[in-house]
Each structure stands twice: as C-alpha cells, then as structure tokens.
Amino acid sequence: MSTARNGTHNFKVVLLGEGSVGKTSLLLRYVEDKFNERHTSTLQATFLNKKINLNDKRINLAIWDTAGQEKFHALGPIYYRNSNGAILVYDITEADSFVKVKNWVKELRRMLGSDIVLIIAGNKIDLEHEQAVPTEEAESFSKSVGAQHYYTSAKVNYGIEELFLVLAQLMLQKFEQGSQTNHEASRASQVLIVDDDEPAHRSCCFNSSRM
Amino acid sequence: MPSLRIDQSDLKCKNGCDYYGNPQWQGYCSKCHREQLQRQRRAEKASAASASATLPRQEQKKPERGLKKSVSGFRVGDITETGAEKAGARTQVVVSLHSFSKFEEKRLRQSETLKKANLLKFSVFKKSSAEEHEQSERRPQEFKIPSMVNEGMKRDFRARFPQLPGQVDRDARVFAHSFIMDVIKCSNVMSVDELSERVQRQYQRFIRHMDTSQHFAGLEQDTKELLIDFVEKHVMTYLHELPGVVFSPAGTEDERADRALSERIQQLGWVGERHLDCDLDRSNAACRQQLYKAISELLGMDGCAAPGGKLARVRRCCRHVLALPGPPASADELLPRLIFTVLKANPPRLVSNINFVTRFCNAQRLMTGEGGYYFTNLCCAVSFIENLSAESLNMDKQEFDCYMAMPASIGGSAWAAALSLCACAREAEEQRAQAERMLQQLHEIDARSKALADNAASFEEQIAKKVQDVLAKTPLEIKPRRELPRFGKFKSIAAAPLIDIDTPTSAPDPAPTPATLQLEATPQHTPNELQKEHEIPVVETTVVEDKQEILDFQVLEKPSPSKSPNNLDEKWDLKQTNSMELLTPSPLGFTPFDSRSIDELVTPEDFGTENLAPGLSNINYDIDLSDFSGDNSLAEDPPKSEPKDPFSPDGIKKEFDPFAPLPSRSEYSAILETFDEFSLVDARNVSSEAFEVVHRGRDPFSPVLTEQTDPFSTANQHTSLLDDKESPTAECLLPSPLQPQTSKST
Known part of the structure; x- marks a missing residue:
C-alpha cells in the first residue's frame, strides 16, 4: 500500500526470515541510530515508522517485523499483504536460513508478482569467518529472482543504512512506474467503475455539489 | 404453469x-x-x-x-x-x-x-x-439519519478541532451524512465485499475532497488524517449499531465463525505458554498483571463501535503483551504471546470484529499505522488458532488428539486458574479501594453530621439566648396584663352592655366583673400574680371545655359571619387560658395565636406609662363598635363561667347537652342567618334567642333569662324548644324536622 499525498509516500516494508537471524536487531539498529526517531525510547521494535527524504521526496517507511518461527510461516500472507517491499533476512552462518529465504522469495513472487521490491540481506557479516552461504550462490539467486543482495551486520552497523536507502529508492521507482501504468489502468478501470455504479457516481456528484 | x-x-x-x-x-x-x-x-x-x-x-x-x-x-x-x-x-x-x-x-x-x-x-x-x-431507490432515501449523529459530530468536532473553521466541520458532517446514506442505500443490494469497496472509495473521496477543496487548504497532513479518522469514527459508530449492515452483515458467515472460533478457543483451553514457546514467568505478579490488562483490552474491543476504537484497543493490548517481562520484545515474541492472550481471553465476536475492521476501516490506516500492524498480528493469531494442529505446537499428534478430545472444562493449566485469580484479585482490589473510598465518605458524612448537630445546638442556644434577650427587653408583666384585660374586658364589657340592655339583673354579671376588674386593677402585678389570676379562668376551663366542643360544632354548622368572630374570641379565650398555664409568664405564649399581637407590642409602652383605664376604654370601643350582634355571644359567656356555681338546673340541662346541641342549633342556625341578614337590631334580639338555644344546650344558665324560662314554662314560640324539653328521644327525632313546620306537626 502506497500513496503519495502531499508528496509523502507511505511504503510498507516487511521483514521476513527465519527466527533468530537478526531481523529485529536489524530493525533496531536502523531506527535507533536516528536521533529524531520517536520509538527509540521504547523497547518494542516490532513495528517502526521511519521517515526519510529521498530525491526531495518525503518517504515514510512503515517497517513490520514478523515472527520468524517455522510454525508461523503459514501466516506470512497476512503479514506481507499490500506491502511494497520485503527484506528477506538470512544468517550467513546458517545455510538453512538461506533455504528459508528462497522459499519466501518463491512465495512472494507467486503471491505478489513483481509488485514487491525484494531485498535479500545476509546478516551477521561480522561473523564472516563462519560464513556458510557462499556469496556467489546468494548473489546469483538474488539476480535470478530480481532481488538485490546485501550483506549487513546489525552488531557493527554495517550496510543497514544503505540497504534501506536502496529499498526506498527501488520502491519509489516502482511506485512511479506503477503510477504511470497504473494511471492508465486505473483510468480504464475507472471507466468500468463508472459504468458499474451509476447510482453511486450520481450520488457522489450530488453530494460533492452539496459540499 | x-x-x-x-x-x-x-x-x-x-x-x-x-x-x-x-x-x-x-x-x-x-x-x-x-x-x-x-x-x-x-x-x-x-x-x-x-x-x-x-x-x-x-x-x-x-x-x-x-x-x-x-x-x-x-x-x-x-x-x-x-x-x-x-x-x-x-x-x-x-x-x-x-x-x-x-x-x-x-x-x-x-x-x-x-x-x-x-x-x-x-x-x-x-x-x-x-x-x-x-x-427500490426511493425507500432508502426516506430513511432519516437521527439528528443525534449530527449533533454528536458537531460536539465532538468542537472538542477535538477547536482551531479549525466551521466550514470544515460542516463539510465533514455533510460528507458523513452522504456516506451513511450511501452505505445504507447500498447495503441491501451489495455484497459485503462490494460494500467494503464502496466504503473505501468513500474514504478516498473524502481525501480527494480535502485535497481539492479550499476549505481544507491550510490544513496539515496530520490534521487531515485526523479528520478522516473523525469522519470514520462517527460514520461507523452509527452504522455499527444498525443490525446486519456493516457489523457481521447479513449474508456472511461472520456470526457462525464467531461461534466456531469461540468454541475452538474453549477447546484449546489446555494450550499453555509451554506449547507456544513463549517464556512467561508463571510466578511473576507483574507478568500476570500485564497479561490481565492485555486480556481486558482485548475483551474491550467488542465494546468499541468504531473501527478506530477497536484498533486502539488492539494496540493497547499488544503494548501490554510486549511489556510482559521476558526477553526483549520482538515480533518473534509478540505473536506467540498474543496467541496465548487470545486463547486465554476468548474475546466475544472476534471474527466479526476483525472482519468489520478489515472491511470498513480506512485501508490507509490499517495498512500503514501501528494499529494496523498489531491488528495484523491479531489476525495472524486468530488464523493460527483456527489452523492449530499438533505440528504447530510441536507435539505428538496422539497427545494433541487426546487433549482435544478432553472436555473443555478439564483443560487448562494452572495459568487459567492463575489468570482467573488475577482477575478476582484485581476485582477485590478495586472493591477494597471502593470500600475505602466509601469509608472515607462515611467519615466525612459523620463529621459533617456532627458539625450540623453542633450547629443546630449552637443555633438553639442562640435562639434561646435571643429569646431571653427579647424577654428581658420586653417587660413581661405588660403583655399578659394587656392580653388578659382584653379578654376580661371582652367578656365583661361585651357582656355588660348586653346584660344591661336585655337583663339588667343577671346573675352572671358579678362573677366576671370581679375577675376582669381584678385583672384590670392589677397591671402592676408580677407575672406570678397574673398567673394566679389566670388560674381563675383555668378553673373555668374544665367546665368550659364543653363549650369549646360545642363551639366547634357551632362553627362547623353555621359559619355565619356575625357569630364567628365572637366564637373565635371565645376560642381564643380558651386557648389563652390554657397556654398561659403552660407557658407561664413568658410573652411567647401569647404571640403565636394572637393576631392582635401588633397591638400588644405597641401598647405595652402606652400602658406602661398610662394605666389600665385608657387601655380598657380603647378596646372597649373597638369591640363595641364593631359588633353589636356579637355581643350576644359574649353576653352568654358569663354564664359559662357560672357553671362553677353548683346550681341544680345545671345538671338537668347538661343531660340534654349531648342530644340537644346539634339539632337545636342547626335548626336555629338557619333562622339565625336569615335574621342576621335582615337587620342588626333584629338580629340582636332574635339572634340572642338563637344563641340562647345554642348555649342552652350547654349552659342552662344562659344570660337571657327569658329563654331559660322557656324550658320550664314550655310555653313558647318555638316548638323546637318544647321538643327539647320533652325528652331526649324527641330531640333525637328532631334532626329530621329541621324545618319548624315538621317539628310542629310532630
């Protein structure tokens, strides 16, 4: 769900990934480093708003953390419904978590198509010596699914800022792209809608004239 | 076919x-x-x-x-x-x-x-x-939105956006009105999803309107969002109340789903924190407190009408859940805990509520806001509960089935008990607090009542003191003197002329005159002495009591104007005597019943200086002038005092009293009245007769001797009098011959 009202874009971003790969830490690191962030004082880091300026555009990121446990995997669709971007986090020291990311990507592409911007984040890069997921594999997979791949470390605050910035940029691009094509599409659909609900339209006019 | x-x-x-x-x-x-x-x-x-x-x-x-x-x-x-x-x-x-x-x-x-x-x-x-x-189109248009909605919006708007111009308020209200109308109009032709879409479009329309209309030109984005919320709140609060329109609408499975979920949650009562992998400290009181708060928030969700309110409840619930002690809160923790909370709370109509919010809440808010996030988590929790299986709890399928087969009442860990205890403890605490409050109030009331009592006591004292002061200020002797002479005079002087005129040689004369004279002669007497004097009439009162009763009858029977004042006077007399006895010398005794107190108040000084003579003359004049006819009664008064005298006829006459008074009086009253009307002079004579009759009942020794003789002689103008004498039984029969003719016939 995104809108551009008064130049402010609202984007919804979900953090997906296996449990204990560091989604929450990533989020906390990203948001807590900003002094003007409202939520810093509170401990909770499940849902955070982040306002950034990009290309003279105000962007409001609503970042949703999700439960990563396997048993909640089925609830994914409820979380990522209507989201503009997804950050798929895996632990570079655990190969399983990357497999999980693959599953997520497949599911997202299946459910949301290309409407969603995907970023794959290999977290815990500070533990590079324990890397279990080869970089080449991650990169190639990312490319194959049209996603960006980044290495991050919440612990040492590496690559997180960049990751979100790129994500915001991509989402903005997609939005602007979408709005162009959407415009036509929506116009077409609008015509249909007008036909659909003639009384509604009339009432709209009537009411607006009254207003 | x-x-x-x-x-x-x-x-x-x-x-x-x-x-x-x-x-x-x-x-x-x-x-x-x-x-x-x-x-x-x-x-x-x-x-x-x-x-x-x-x-x-x-x-x-x-x-x-x-x-x-x-x-x-x-x-x-x-x-x-x-x-x-x-x-x-x-x-x-x-x-x-x-x-x-x-x-x-x-x-x-x-x-x-x-x-x-x-x-x-x-x-x-x-x-x-x-x-x-x-x-089909006209029918919904006849529907009127109660003005209450409009009024409520107006009030709320003023409370929430005092700085915004009235134009915005009007726009918002007009929009809300059209919104409601539109939804109601569409509700019976559209499916829920279509309606939801339409509602969402309405929100969009309002947003567009705000962006384009110059009424909203100067507004901040935040304010606009608040305005959307405002409109949403009022519209949905109203629509929520309409059955089957937006909340668990007709044609949906919401209600059944509600029941199903509720039953399912009941069945899953045995699921504890252990199964959900959430670390909750069973023994921690703070933990329980938080959990209890979360549960109560969740339960409160059903009570909110507007989607915004429901979302707020969910948000608060999740905040409490996140505040649960344990590892740093993250989404990994939030969801299991929330599931646990939902399981323990078993909120009413949860599915309906969730559907209502999803369908009719401003989608913008639902998708981006914090409330939306928590709401999504709640949806996840519900979804998880609905699809809960052995695998999702990491437990053996057989064990799971065993648990599920178990009656719901058995299930449940110590947690359930602990939670219910928690609730009870909370309630007890609340009640204790209330009891304390009430106790405090009681103390307050007690103190106040004491203060009031003190106040009353002091007031009484003050009044008593004041009374004393007044008593001290106003010479006591004068008042009673003034009072008594008056009555004495009334009696004596009013009687005297009568007697003089009618019967110069009347026995009663001497009796009252000494008394009055005494009274008149003792203006300088001390109160005690006065009292003694009063005691003389007091002796009378015992006898006079009869009179009083009879007098009462009289008054009732014939309220003739000419007589009443006299009667009243008599009454006063009686009362005064009584009161004087009771109240002793204090002047207060006189004041309440005496309408002429003003005179008294004035007179004391006059009389203090001047002596009895002027005072007497004054009063005499007044009364003499006012009523001549009334004299009759007064003239009869002396006889009242006479009963003291042990005359033999007394007894005979008294025997008649119980029977006679009523008929005889009633009989004469009619005559009397007519006579009174004719002329005063006539009235004097005739009324005297009437009065004699009246009094004769009581007093055989009436002042008018002629009448007294009547009973004895039996030769009289009045047949009734004859009847009187004849026998009590005859008198009893008399009531019917109210008219003289009938009595004659008998």
Whole structure:
C-alpha cells in the first residue's frame, strides 16, 4: 500500500526470515541510530515508522517485523499483504536460513508478482569467518529472482543504512512506474467503475455539489 | 404453469446460474441482478441518445409489449422465454444466454429503446413502471439519519478541532451524512465485499475532497488524517449499531465463525505458554498483571463501535503483551504471546470484529499505522488458532488428539486458574479501594453530621439566648396584663352592655366583673400574680371545655359571619387560658395565636406609662363598635363561667347537652342567618334567642333569662324548644324536622 499525498509516500516494508537471524536487531539498529526517531525510547521494535527524504521526496517507511518461527510461516500472507517491499533476512552462518529465504522469495513472487521490491540481506557479516552461504550462490539467486543482495551486520552497523536507502529508492521507482501504468489502468478501470455504479457516481456528484 | 408447489428451480436465479434468486432482485441472484441493472442503465443511456432514431422500428413492438406485461423491468431470461414461447426450456435459456450473449445484448438494447418509445406513447405504463423503478431507490432515501449523529459530530468536532473553521466541520458532517446514506442505500443490494469497496472509495473521496477543496487548504497532513479518522469514527459508530449492515452483515458467515472460533478457543483451553514457546514467568505478579490488562483490552474491543476504537484497543493490548517481562520484545515474541492472550481471553465476536475492521476501516490506516500492524498480528493469531494442529505446537499428534478430545472444562493449566485469580484479585482490589473510598465518605458524612448537630445546638442556644434577650427587653408583666384585660374586658364589657340592655339583673354579671376588674386593677402585678389570676379562668376551663366542643360544632354548622368572630374570641379565650398555664409568664405564649399581637407590642409602652383605664376604654370601643350582634355571644359567656356555681338546673340541662346541641342549633342556625341578614337590631334580639338555644344546650344558665324560662314554662314560640324539653328521644327525632313546620306537626 502506497500513496503519495502531499508528496509523502507511505511504503510498507516487511521483514521476513527465519527466527533468530537478526531481523529485529536489524530493525533496531536502523531506527535507533536516528536521533529524531520517536520509538527509540521504547523497547518494542516490532513495528517502526521511519521517515526519510529521498530525491526531495518525503518517504515514510512503515517497517513490520514478523515472527520468524517455522510454525508461523503459514501466516506470512497476512503479514506481507499490500506491502511494497520485503527484506528477506538470512544468517550467513546458517545455510538453512538461506533455504528459508528462497522459499519466501518463491512465495512472494507467486503471491505478489513483481509488485514487491525484494531485498535479500545476509546478516551477521561480522561473523564472516563462519560464513556458510557462499556469496556467489546468494548473489546469483538474488539476480535470478530480481532481488538485490546485501550483506549487513546489525552488531557493527554495517550496510543497514544503505540497504534501506536502496529499498526506498527501488520502491519509489516502482511506485512511479506503477503510477504511470497504473494511471492508465486505473483510468480504464475507472471507466468500468463508472459504468458499474451509476447510482453511486450520481450520488457522489450530488453530494460533492452539496459540499 | 402456476402451481402451489414451489420448485427448487423457482428459487434459483432466473438467469439460470446456480445461485438462488431473490424476489427483491426480481428473482435474480445478486450478481445477475447487478449485471442486469448495469445493462439496463447502459441501455437507457444509449436509448436516450438515440431515442429518436430508434422510434420508427415498430415491428418489434409486439413481443416487447408482451414482455413488459409479463414482468416489470427487463429480464434476459424472460426475453428468451418469450422468444422460445415456453417457460420449460430453462436450460435452453442458459445455453442461449451463453452462446448468444452478444445477440442478446443487442436485442436487449433494441427492446430497451423500444420500451422507451412505448412508454412515451402509453403514459399509463410509464407511470407504473417508473414507480416500480424508483421504489427500490426511493425507500432508502426516506430513511432519516437521527439528528443525534449530527449533533454528536458537531460536539465532538468542537472538542477535538477547536482551531479549525466551521466550514470544515460542516463539510465533514455533510460528507458523513452522504456516506451513511450511501452505505445504507447500498447495503441491501451489495455484497459485503462490494460494500467494503464502496466504503473505501468513500474514504478516498473524502481525501480527494480535502485535497481539492479550499476549505481544507491550510490544513496539515496530520490534521487531515485526523479528520478522516473523525469522519470514520462517527460514520461507523452509527452504522455499527444498525443490525446486519456493516457489523457481521447479513449474508456472511461472520456470526457462525464467531461461534466456531469461540468454541475452538474453549477447546484449546489446555494450550499453555509451554506449547507456544513463549517464556512467561508463571510466578511473576507483574507478568500476570500485564497479561490481565492485555486480556481486558482485548475483551474491550467488542465494546468499541468504531473501527478506530477497536484498533486502539488492539494496540493497547499488544503494548501490554510486549511489556510482559521476558526477553526483549520482538515480533518473534509478540505473536506467540498474543496467541496465548487470545486463547486465554476468548474475546466475544472476534471474527466479526476483525472482519468489520478489515472491511470498513480506512485501508490507509490499517495498512500503514501501528494499529494496523498489531491488528495484523491479531489476525495472524486468530488464523493460527483456527489452523492449530499438533505440528504447530510441536507435539505428538496422539497427545494433541487426546487433549482435544478432553472436555473443555478439564483443560487448562494452572495459568487459567492463575489468570482467573488475577482477575478476582484485581476485582477485590478495586472493591477494597471502593470500600475505602466509601469509608472515607462515611467519615466525612459523620463529621459533617456532627458539625450540623453542633450547629443546630449552637443555633438553639442562640435562639434561646435571643429569646431571653427579647424577654428581658420586653417587660413581661405588660403583655399578659394587656392580653388578659382584653379578654376580661371582652367578656365583661361585651357582656355588660348586653346584660344591661336585655337583663339588667343577671346573675352572671358579678362573677366576671370581679375577675376582669381584678385583672384590670392589677397591671402592676408580677407575672406570678397574673398567673394566679389566670388560674381563675383555668378553673373555668374544665367546665368550659364543653363549650369549646360545642363551639366547634357551632362553627362547623353555621359559619355565619356575625357569630364567628365572637366564637373565635371565645376560642381564643380558651386557648389563652390554657397556654398561659403552660407557658407561664413568658410573652411567647401569647404571640403565636394572637393576631392582635401588633397591638400588644405597641401598647405595652402606652400602658406602661398610662394605666389600665385608657387601655380598657380603647378596646372597649373597638369591640363595641364593631359588633353589636356579637355581643350576644359574649353576653352568654358569663354564664359559662357560672357553671362553677353548683346550681341544680345545671345538671338537668347538661343531660340534654349531648342530644340537644346539634339539632337545636342547626335548626336555629338557619333562622339565625336569615335574621342576621335582615337587620342588626333584629338580629340582636332574635339572634340572642338563637344563641340562647345554642348555649342552652350547654349552659342552662344562659344570660337571657327569658329563654331559660322557656324550658320550664314550655310555653313558647318555638316548638323546637318544647321538643327539647320533652325528652331526649324527641330531640333525637328532631334532626329530621329541621324545618319548624315538621317539628310542629310532630
């Protein structure tokens, strides 16, 4: 769900990934480093708003953390419904978590198509010596699914800022792209809608004239 | 073919699709009906554009008219039926519908335009069909939104946005009004999803309006969002109350889902934190407290009408859940805990609530806000509970089945008990607090009552003191003196002239005069002495009591103006004597009943300086002048005092008293009154007679001797008097001969 009202874009971003790969830490690191962030004082880091300026555009990121446990995997669709971007986090020291990311990507592409911007984040890069997921594999997979791949470390605050910035940029691009094509599409659909609900339209006019 | 039996196919959509039709929708299912409507409108539009062009096609008219007769509106099915000539070929219709849809469309359009033409020609049809068309649209328009909504909005707006111009308020209200109307209008023709879409479009419309209208030009984005929330709140609060419109709407499974979920949660009562992998400290009181708060918030969700309010509840609930002690809160923790909370809370109508929010909450808010996030988590929790299985709890399938087979009442860990205890403890705490509050109030009330009592006591003292002061200030001797002489005078002086006039040699005269004289002669006497003097009349009172009673009767029976003052005076007399006894010398005793107290207040000084003589004369004059007729009664007064004297006739007369007074008096009262009216002089004489009669009952020794003689002589003008004397029984009979004639006859 995104809108551009008064130049402010609202984007919804979900953090997906296996449990204990560091989604929450990533989020906390990203948001807590900003002094003007409202939520810093509170401990909770499940849902955070982040306002950034990009290309003279105000962007409001609503970042949703999700439960990563396997048993909640089925609830994914409820979380990522209507989201503009997804950050798929895996632990570079655990190969399983990357497999999980693959599953997520497949599911997202299946459910949301290309409407969603995907970023794959290999977290815990500070533990590079324990890397279990080869970089080449991650990169190639990312490319194959049209996603960006980044290495991050919440612990040492590496690559997180960049990751979100790129994500915001991509989402903005997609939005602007979408709005162009959407415009036509929506116009077409609008015509249909007008036909659909003639009384509604009339009432709209009537009411607006009254207003 | 009309038949009584309704076939299943008759209930189905006329269009032949497998769904059931609805008579409200002209026998179509909702989908077909809508399509039908659309087509109809389109055709109407097209026909309006090309009405003139299509007019000449007359040959199609016939079938068209037939169609119109058979049904109102235009139904694809019917058209094809008329085309096929038989109704039995429904399947054929379906086929034809699918295969010849294009053709159908064309025909429909043609028929539509033709219909228009027809309508132009036959205005009769026009009217009826127009009515039918409008009926469905007109009905909802008759619906009025209670002004309460409007008023509530106005008030709320002023409270929440005091800085915004009234124009914004008006716009918001107008919009809310149209919004509600629109939803209500659409609610019975649209499915829930369509309605939801429509509501969302309404939100969008309002946003657009705010962006374009100059009324909202200077507003911040945040304010605009608040305004949307404001409108949403009021609209949805109202719609929420309407049954089956937006909240668990008709035609949805919401209610059943509610029940199912509730039962399921009950069944899952055994699921504890252990199964959900959430670390909750059982023994931690703070943990329980938080959990309890979360549960109460969740339970409160059903009570909120507006989606915003429900979201706020969910948000608070989740905040409490996150605040639970344990590892740093993250989404990994939040969800299991929330699931646990939901399981323990088992909130009422949860599915309905969730659906309501999802459908009719401003989607913008739901998708981006924090409330939306928590709400999504709640949805996840519910979804998880619905699909809960052995695997999702990481437990053996068999064990799970065992648990599930177990009656709900047995299930539940210590947690459930602990939670209920928690609730009870909380309640107890609240009650204790309330009890304390009440105790405090009680103390307060107690203190106040004491203060009040003190106040009253002091007030009493003050009053007593004041009274004392007043008593001290006003010479006590004078008042009683003034009072008593007066009555004495009344008696003596009023009586004296009477006696002088009527019977100069009356026995009563000497008796009262000494008393009065005494009173008059003792202005300088001390109160005690006065009291003693009063005691003399007191002795009388015992006898006079009779009089009093009788007097009362008199008053009741004949309220003749001439007599009443005298009677009253007599009464006063009696009372005074009584009161004087009781109240001792204090002047207060006189004041309450004495309307002439003003005179007294003035007079003391006068009398203090001057002596009895002037005072007496004054009063005498007054009374003498005022009433001559009244003298009679007063003249009779002395006899009252006489009863002291142990005269033999007394007893005889007294025997009569109980019987005599009423009839005799009543009898004479009539006469008396008439006499009074005639003339004072006459009244004097005659009334005296009357009074004698009156008093005779009581006092045999009435001042007027002539009358007294009457009983003895029995030779009298008044037959009644004779009767009186004859026997008590005769008197008893007398009441009937109120008129003298009847009495004579007897």
